[in-house]
Structure formats: C-alpha cells, structure tokens
Amino acid sequence: MKILFAHCRYQQTGGEDRAVEAEMAALREAGHDVSLLERDNEAISTIWDKAKTAWSLPGTDALRAELRAEIAEHAPDILHAHNIFPLITASLYDAARDLGVPVVQTLHNYRNICASALLMRDGRICEDCVGANPYQAVLHRCYRNSTLGSFALARMIAHHRDKGTWSQSVDRFIALSEFSKSRFVAAGFPADRIIVKPNSPGALFTAKPEPQERSGALYVGRLSQEKGIAALLRLWKRDWPPLSVVGEGPDAPVLDEAVRDGRAVALGPLEPEAIAGEMRRAALCIIPSRCYENFPMVLGEAFASGLPVLASNIGALGELVQEDRTGAQFDPFNPDSITGTIDAAFADPDRLARWGATARDHYEKHLTTAETTTQQTLIYRSLTGDGATA
Incomplete structure (x- = not known):
C-alpha cells in the first residue's frame, strides 16, 4: 500500500515523534510504501507566526489547497494523521476528502477535546469540557496560562464539534487504550469509528534482553508538572538507590537539587539506543504521571x-x-502511596524479576512490531475496499 503519514514535529522530541518514526519503519519493513507530510513546530518563532497560527487553528481554505497539492503529489491509498496541531490542522481532512483518500487519525492526546490536551487543570485531573462548553478553558487559561491561547484552542474545539468534523471527515480513529477511547466517546466522537491499537516500542526492543544483574530505578520522560517527576524526586529517599532520570523540561531545577544530594542521576535527553541500554540495566521503571496518559512509549x-x-x-x-x-x-x-509502593518494590528483588518476566511475555503477545503492524494494516485495508475488516 501507499501510505502517507502527516505529522507536526514537536519543538521538544517526545513519545509521539518516536511513535511516528517507529510506525513508519515497521510499515516499510512490512513492504509498504510510506512517505511523510511533515511540519516542524520550530517554525513558529515570532509573535506574527503565533498570531497567524492561532487564527488558522480551525483550518483555512488556503491551507486546504496547499495540503491537497501535497497529498496529490504522493497519491496515497491511505492518509494517516498523527499530530496535526498547530501547523497542519483539520484542513488536512478536507484536502484528503477532496481527493477521495481515506483518513485515519491516531489520538495521541486529548487536544481535540481539551485546550490543555491533558484533561488536567491546576495540577489535577479535569474533565469539565468533555462533552460540554470548551470556552470554560478561557476562564481558567488552560493553554499555557494564556487567555488568548486558550481562546484559540476553545474556538478550534467548538468549530469542529459544531461542524461535525469527527463524525464526517475522519474514517477511522486509533485510540491507544480503552480508557482513551472512553474519553473521546464521552466527548461525542463516534464509538464505531474508534479502534484501540497500542503503540509498539519498535525494532530496537525486539530481541529478548540478555540475563544480567539489574539495579536501581529509571524515569524516562519530560520533566514537567503533568508527568509527576518533581513530586517523585521530592519524595525520593536517601536509602533508595539513586533514581536515573532521562529527559529534560521545566522541572529540571528539582532534578538538579536531587542530583546534588545524591538521590538522583541526571542522564539528560538520550537517543533511543541509549534508552534501551538503560532499560536493560534498571530493576524497575517508574511512570508517576498526574495526567491521563494514553499509551506512553516508555x-x-x-x-x-x-x-x-x-x-x-x-x-x-x-x-x-x-x-x-x-x-x-x-x-x-x-x-x-508512592513511597509505600516503591519501598515494597525495592524490598523484594525476586518479585521484581517475576514482574519483569511477565512484562516481557505481555510484550511478546500483544506489543510486538509484527502484531501492531498487522492490526494497523487491517485498519487501512478496511477502508480501501478489499474486504478486510477492522
């Protein structure tokens, strides 16, 4: 098949960018012709760039024409959208429909129903806008504490809800978990068009890890409030092995303090190969998120x-x-709850080893590249008229 991915690359590379790269590589390995329609959010640098981008969030006729020309150049059987915020927009769907190209959209985050994209406000879970008035986000300045930015996002959400974009312009959605699907259905997305398919970690993690002595704990992710890393670091005990931290972000000063008193090791942002190495050495991985994750690559x-x-x-x-x-x-x-769970985990290395073996078994049954690529291909073929279902 000829598959065109569409993705806005983040200013700080994260799990969504890694997921896109892994999926493209897997589909190519399976024999498909995969190309990329890409924008880079680094292009938004000036005040004018930001204002123009904010105004265009619901989509524009000019952007629709530009994207239509790009899609036509690739002539794909399927268009698979990932992050389209903020430079691609839902104009992509209209452009694909103009050309008769089926559209699949992976729901990596909650941007289409929540101005913050996290279903989180003031450090706590918030679902006030799910299936309700999205302009509540303006009152609370949910997007980066900005009234204007929150208005732009609320306007985008309201526009596509009123237009019926999610029921008319996207042929299939991919949710990464049943929980994620439930939130989108609650917000009005058509349940019969949402397929649950998890992320696969990609080829680097295919081989079964060699037996070796493991030690310590590992955190991989952005250093930010919603990820819960600052709270975790403040609780980290001196009699625990130091927490190895991979990543960067605004909560780096909290990490620096933990490094100074010997409770953490800062590894900075690492390439996937280095992350794989750290995971093979650690005894446990900690994901302390305070927001709703969908299916983190880690x-x-x-x-x-x-x-x-x-x-x-x-x-x-x-x-x-x-x-x-x-x-x-x-x-x-x-x-x-946090410290008690970590205490109990460190106190029983044999149990950690059993959990690790079960985790690898779960990967081999459900998360291999072969398994998730087969699921993805079935979704595509269900839209191209060859009789497959998904």
Whole structure:
C-alpha cells in the first residue's frame, strides 16, 4: 500500500515523534510504501507566526489547497494523521476528502477535546469540557496560562464539534487504550469509528534482553508538572538507590537539587539506543504521571526490556499496568502511596524479576512490531475496499 503519514514535529522530541518514526519503519519493513507530510513546530518563532497560527487553528481554505497539492503529489491509498496541531490542522481532512483518500487519525492526546490536551487543570485531573462548553478553558487559561491561547484552542474545539468534523471527515480513529477511547466517546466522537491499537516500542526492543544483574530505578520522560517527576524526586529517599532520570523540561531545577544530594542521576535527553541500554540495566521503571496518559512509549519499551513498571493508578496506566503481574500501581497524589509502593518494590528483588518476566511475555503477545503492524494494516485495508475488516 501507499501510505502517507502527516505529522507536526514537536519543538521538544517526545513519545509521539518516536511513535511516528517507529510506525513508519515497521510499515516499510512490512513492504509498504510510506512517505511523510511533515511540519516542524520550530517554525513558529515570532509573535506574527503565533498570531497567524492561532487564527488558522480551525483550518483555512488556503491551507486546504496547499495540503491537497501535497497529498496529490504522493497519491496515497491511505492518509494517516498523527499530530496535526498547530501547523497542519483539520484542513488536512478536507484536502484528503477532496481527493477521495481515506483518513485515519491516531489520538495521541486529548487536544481535540481539551485546550490543555491533558484533561488536567491546576495540577489535577479535569474533565469539565468533555462533552460540554470548551470556552470554560478561557476562564481558567488552560493553554499555557494564556487567555488568548486558550481562546484559540476553545474556538478550534467548538468549530469542529459544531461542524461535525469527527463524525464526517475522519474514517477511522486509533485510540491507544480503552480508557482513551472512553474519553473521546464521552466527548461525542463516534464509538464505531474508534479502534484501540497500542503503540509498539519498535525494532530496537525486539530481541529478548540478555540475563544480567539489574539495579536501581529509571524515569524516562519530560520533566514537567503533568508527568509527576518533581513530586517523585521530592519524595525520593536517601536509602533508595539513586533514581536515573532521562529527559529534560521545566522541572529540571528539582532534578538538579536531587542530583546534588545524591538521590538522583541526571542522564539528560538520550537517543533511543541509549534508552534501551538503560532499560536493560534498571530493576524497575517508574511512570508517576498526574495526567491521563494514553499509551506512553516508555511503557511498551519497559515491557519489551523485561522491566517492571510502577505507575500511577489513573487513566490508561491503571488499565495497562497489571497489579502484581507486570508491576504495581500507586496514587500519584498521595505521598504515602508512592513511597509505600516503591519501598515494597525495592524490598523484594525476586518479585521484581517475576514482574519483569511477565512484562516481557505481555510484550511478546500483544506489543510486538509484527502484531501492531498487522492490526494497523487491517485498519487501512478496511477502508480501501478489499474486504478486510477492522
């Protein structure tokens, strides 16, 4: 098949960018012709750039024509959209429909129903706008504490809800977990068009890890409030092994303090190969998110590495990490729950090893590149008239 991916690259590379790269590589390995329609959010630099981008968020006729020409040049059988915010926009769907190209959209985050994209406000879960008036976001300045930015996002959400974009312009949605699907259905997305398919960690993690002595804990992700890393670092005990931290972000000063007193090791942003190496050495991985995750790449990477996961018990993480099988769960807003779970994990290395083995088994049954690529191909073929279903 000829498949065209569409993606706005983030200013700070994260899990969505890695997921797109992994999917493209897997589809090419399976024999498909895959190309990329890409924008880079680094292009938004001046005040004028920001104002123009904010005004264009619902989509424009000019952008529709520009995207139509790009799609026509590639002549794909399928258009698969990933992050289209803010430079591609839903004009992509209209351009594809003009050309008769079916559209698949992966729902990596909650941007289409929440101005913050996280279903989070003031450090807590918030679903006030789910299926309700999105302009509440303006009152609370949900997008980067900006009234104007929040208005632009609320306007975009309201426009596409009123226009019926989600029921008319996208042929299939891919949600990364059942929990994620439930939130979009609650917001009015058509349940019969949403297929649940998890992320796969990609080829780097295919081989079964060699047996070796493991030690310590690992965090991989953005250093920001919604990820819960600052709260975790403040609770990290001196008698625990230092927490190895991969990533960068605004909460870096909290990490620096933990490094100074020997409770953490800052590894900075690492390439995927180096992350894979850290996962094969660690005894456990911690995902302390305070927001609703969908299916973080780090989770699949940890499972593939035979690395058990301690995770927040909210959103999809509560669904994806099996208590006392692939790891353990804690309340990310309860310090005693966090420290108690970590204490119990470090106290029983044999149990950690069992969890890790079960995590690898789960990867081999459900998360391999072969398995997720087959699922993805079935979704595509269900839209191209060859009789397949998804």
